[in-house]
Amino acid sequence: xxxxxQSQPEMSVQExxxxxxxxxxxxxxxxxxxxWYKQPPSRxxxxxxxxxAYKQQNATENRxxxxxxxxAKSFSLKISDSQLGDAAMYFCAYRSINxxxxxxxxxxxxxxxxx
Amino acid sequence: xxxxxxxxxxxxxxxGTPVTLRCHQTENHRYMYWYRQDPGHGLRLIHYSxxxxxxxxxxxxxxxxxxxxxxxxxxxxxxxxxxxxxxxxFCAISEYPGGMRNQPQHFGDGTRLxxx
Numbered sequence: 001x002x003x004x005x006q007s008q009p010e011m012s013v014q015e016x017x018x019x020x021x022x023x024x025x026x027x028x029x030x031x032x033x034x035x036w037y038k039q040p041p042s043r044x045x046x047x048x049x050x051x052x053a054y055k056q057q058n059a060t061e062n063r064x065x066x067x068x069x070x071x072a073k074s075f076s077l078k079i080s081d082s083q084l085g086d087a088a089m090y091f092c093a094y095r096s097i098n099x100x101x102x103x104x105x106x107x108x109x110x111x112x113x114x115x
Numbered sequence: 116x117x118x119x120x121x122x123x124x125x126x127x128x129x130x131g132t133p134v135t136l137r138c139h140q141t142e143n144h145r146y147m148y149w150y151r152q153d154p155g156h157g158l159r160l161i162h163y164s165x166x167x168x169x170x171x172x173x174x175x176x177x178x179x180x181x182x183x184x185x186x187x188x189x190x191x192x193x194x195x196x197x198x199x200x201x202x203x204x205f206c207a208i209s210e211y212p213g214g215m216r217n218q219p220q221h222f223g224d225g226t227r228l229x230x231x
Contacts, residue, residue: 037222045205047219101146101209102148104160104174105157105158105159107156107157108155
């Protein structure tokens with residue numbers, strides 16, 4: 001079974017600065033998908049960014065980018081030019097290519113943004 | 116936003132009572148999932164469905180059952196609720212068309228269930 005670990009329960013960043021959230025995972029599979037979801041206080045789960053394991057190029061979505069290190073099984077999220085609206089819980093998730101499209105989530109990192 | 120509706124949004128009930136949570140989708144997606152969210156654990160999969168009447172267990176399925184009699188509805192039942200099942204429950208959906216396996220799951224807004 002796969003496991004996902006987010007070692008930072010809480011992080012804080014100054015508005016307009018850059019912050020990196022860490023995620024590591026354990027798997028014996030060679031092909032899989034990785035996701036970052038954002039959960040604001042409204043409780044919605046919002047997809048931030050996705051990465052296919054077979055792609056070497058790191059995914060980027062506007063101010064959000066990832067550093068995907070397949071050999072190290074690491075998938076960190078970088079938020080540039082942090083905004084107050086980025087304050088939320090962030091969850092890293094792993095999806096096997098096998099049965100069920102199921103997601104395995106990390107425990108989450110609470111990001112606080114200071115004005 | 117994906118058309119996912121969870122009902123009820125909030126529920127308080129007593130230990131030993133049966134509880135059913137409903138997830139309704141308007142996207143005609145094949146896969147549906149039930150997760151629970153607890154502090155420090157992220158979201159953990161309870162059960163999922165890969166088609167009408169096709170379901171399977173997830174990581175934390177004990178004490179829960181599910182049913183899917185129509186594509187659009189996925190029900191989660193706690194036959195005899197316990198205090199350890201107090202949690203926030205999320206439904207999710209995804210499509211898995213050939214060649215597009217990176218399609219993400221889309222989530223409902225969650226149901227907060229308190230069992231006293």
